[in-house]
Amino acid sequence: METLPISLAQIREAHARIKPFIHHTPVLTSESINTIAGCEVFFKCENFQKVGAFKARGGLNAVLSIPEEQRKKGVVTHSSGNHAQAMALAARDSGCNAYIVMPNTAPEVKKKAVAGYGAQITFCEPTQEARESNAARIMEETGATFVSPYNDYKVIEGQATATIEFLEEQTDLDFLMVPVGGGGLLAGTALAAHYLKPELQVYAGEPEGAQDAFLSMQKGEVVRIDKPNTIADGLLTTVGDKNFPIIQQLVKGVLVVNDQEIIEAMRLIWERMKIIIEPSCAVPFAALLKNREKFAGKKVGIILSGGNVDLAKLPF
């Protein structure tokens, strides 16, 4: 086994570092969900986390880990999603500026949320090139530090802390499932599970229209999807080159589901659990329902990744 780039001690340090700023999210269960799934499911509710997603953990750990002198110059990222909010929150809580590059096409509600944390937003054309060049310019002008949404060991450490809490509260899980986009949550989850409970099997759920992690696992190297397209808008990104080797080494498998299966799983959780999750967040549960025989009668933990959804545009 290759040497892993993050130790258990580092994950525990990350947890201590971010604990004053995050919610210790609850683990919820539902008898009717268990009946439908044919196994016992435990949901770690990161949709209740600060900014409505697990991203607060990684963002806070990355920002708080920057040496103070450097941090004073601010932090920068480009994102239209939960990572933008996470960075804005982290910057506010650690008393530095956040410079967020957002495509001018980003939904109004997300612009407002980021601005609400006091971040400085730069709008740009909705292309990868425009996002990157704007971020680069801001770094040059301000000396701010760039933080990637997932391809960063400090971010991965932060995401791993959800599993520390989860396995302390629920000690007898057989499986642990999360969604995979860039792979920050998946790599962090797999690392924490490996250290705390090596026999625990970690699986990812991935949307069919953005199945780069599934294909990458098959091929043994990072595979890019040309035009990813799925309702799970948080999972469009390609798995990062820091994330992939960890995933390859520690994750048991990637289970693929289509958009219809994602929507059905999302609706089931809304109706039976009375909680709001976004489409990306429903992907692991959809994967569980699609592969019932694999999990039959077992104890399955699922990290619910986020709950930021436009209530005026529900898919059901």
Add this chain to the structure above:
Amino acid sequence: METLPISLAQIREAHARIKPFIHHTPVLTSESINTIAGCEVFFKCENFQKVGAFKARGGLNAVLSIPEEQRKKGVVTHSSGNHAQAMALAARDSGCNAYIVMPNTAPEVKKKAVAGYGAQITFCEPTQEARESNAARIMEETGATFVSPYNDYKVIEGQATATIEFLEEQTDLDFLMVPVGGGGLLAGTALAAHYLKPELQVYAGEPEGAQDAFLSMQKGEVVRIDKPNTIADGLLTTVGDKNFPIIQQLVKGVLVVNDQEIIEAMRLIWERMKIIIEPSCAVPFAALLKNREKFAGKKVGIILSGGNVDLAKLPF
């Protein structure tokens, strides 16, 4: 002060009785909700309770308190709402039959939910007379015991157990708020608060279109509203004659809100807390927002009463 009809010991016994069958629901908080409200709000999430509402507590306590020989003959109630599901669950968990009289106009989803717990449903015309005569006939035919949704000391005891849990977890509340319909939750909450923390001020929220509790408190006797009408469909009932004297003695006040205020409060909780609550459940938070100065800077507990809402018919 008049003698209260329920003691702390009885509430604690009720809690021990139903504990194996209910969820210990979490208390959630939200920084953005606190900012909006201008005080610290703690939400006890009974929308996550079995059957999606606090009603499971009262239903279970009432059914489990019936002597076993009698209970074998079954239990009966008329309801189209959360109490019907609570009775069906309680009967199933205690191994007896539940006979539920439902108006034939009840939503399909509620019929299904009640049937899903194995209850025997009798459909009738949607009038109070038809509901009562059908329930009476079933009692005569089967010997089953009738359980009222709220006007029953065992139901009130059961509802009081939510406050036992709440005040154990959150010891420093200044205010405690719940909605009022028939008054089971309000009477139970006020009793438990009175015994555990006499200085805690208990307030109810009530919809303007069904403000019988507000008017009853003013007049000093139960006042009926002719045609109650509100989006808070769980709060249409008149406060019970067993509930009212307890409420009159122990509740500090009833705060009235209109349907628009209820919908806005409901939406805020969905968006900021990422949890699903039904309109009735949003009433105390709407009352808090309408009376900000009363609660400014204080610690306010709110029991979120339920989350059973038709996702295809959202008011926003």
